[in-house]
Amino acid sequence: MKKKRSARLSVVMDLEDRKKKQADKFLADHIQRVENDKVQLKQLEDYLAEYQAQYQETCKQGISIQSLTTYQAFMAKVGNVIDQHKNAMKYNVEQLAGVRQYWMKVYARRNAVGSLIGKIKADEQASDDKALQKLIDEASTLKAANNKNSL
Helix, strand or coil: CCCCHHHHHHHHHHHHHHHHHHHHHHHHHHHHHHHHHHHHHHHHHHHHHHHHHHHHHHHHHCCCHHHHHHHHHHHHHHHHHHHHHHHHHHHHHHHHHHHHHHHHHHHHHHHHHHHHHHHHHHHHHHHHHHHHHHHHHHHHHHHHHHHHHHC
């Protein structure tokens, strides 16, 4: 017996479910990456602020030119790292926006396939119900004809 169309399309639905799970994981990974970037930026900024406070305290007590140069060079390096991190964060946020768009497309496609299969199942059920009703009517007509002939 030939498989119903809805049963044949279940393979497509399984594929869409797998794609959605992959898209969910991809989205979650990118969200986590952006959140980690925020935490790391906060840590870098806090470290720089602590180092600057230490620098100011040392300057109040008097500092050699070499130490002054070392402090300033290190603070410049940390500032550069912060700038680089902000650029990387910007890139990751842009990537996250693209991943969200991809996720929405996958989600919409999965829902569309699900709706299509639901409609096909409803049509198949209506067709089956109609065929069953036809059989019941035919059986009822035959029974009525047999009852007339036996009288």
